[in-house]
Amino acid sequence: NAGVTQTPKFQVLKTGQSMTLQCAQDMNHNSMYWYRQDPGMGLRLIYYSASEGTTDKGEVPNGYNVSRLNKREFSLRLESAAPSQTSVYFCASSLSRNVNSPLHFGNGTRLTVT
Amino acid sequence: DAKTTQPPSMDCAEGRAANLPCNHSTISGNEYVYWYRQIHSQGPQYIIHGLKNNETNEMASLIITEDRKSSTLILPHATLRDTAVYYCIVYNNAGNMLTFGGGTRLMVKP
Numbered sequence: 001n002a003g004v005t006q007t008p009k010f011q012v013l014k015t016g017q018s019m020t021l022q023c024a025q026d027m028n029h030n031s032m033y034w035y036r037q038d039p040g041m042g043l044r045l046i047y048y049s050a051s052e053g054t055t056d057k058g059e060v061p062n063g064y065n066v067s068r069l070n071k072r073e074f075s076l077r078l079e080s081a082a083p084s085q086t087s088v089y090f091c092a093s094s095l096s097r098n099v100n101s102p103l104h105f106g107n108g109t110r111l112t113v114t
Numbered sequence: 115d116a117k118t119t120q121p122p123s124m125d126c127a128e129g130r131a132a133n134l135p136c137n138h139s140t141i142s143g144n145e146y147v148y149w150y151r152q153i154h155s156q157g158p159q160y161i162i163h164g165l166k167n168n169e170t171n172e173m174a175s176l177i178i179t180e181d182r183k184s185s186t187l188i189l190p191h192a193t194l195r196d197t198a199v200y201y202c203i204v205y206n207n208a209g210n211m212l213t214f215g216g217g218t219r220l221m222v223k224p
Contacts, residue, residue, distance in 0.1 A: 004157070042201075043158070043214040090157050099146050099206055105157030
């Protein structure tokens, strides 16, 4: 039982390049989330998927797209990377969007855009 | 979601109890108190959560005041591996996001 797995762990991109961050969970959770973490800013929600087939914007969605491929997988795409997107990205999942359902996080993807 | 206030840093001696306070004076009736921690370079780890009653699990205890305006996370016997940033969050169903603030950086010292 691996929990939440993110790939890759590290990535360096040039401005304008695109890439997809992958996330998979094996806990049969319905809801999945993408956060970014920047120094002094805490974690900020980019997008979330309450259930398979649905996605919604979070606090900072500009410059990103997401795909809920199936119940297990939720990917985050940067179409044209910018230096402002240099950050650590965390994927999380929860059994549901119910307030009594804790989030479980992966160990992050460290992205640098030059 | 209600805002929380935590001290930026705390120290604790190894083997002693670590008591981490959190103020959430604007909490509303349907908001839960959640605690997560983040050990350097890892993703946040869920610790415990509660609505109004005190809660205990294998990791920690959560004490919520009767008026729910503050809470304390207790690590009963802190170890060096408990050194981390601890986040207190209040959350309800109506909110679209779990918002992480600055947290408390706990340093457990030998």
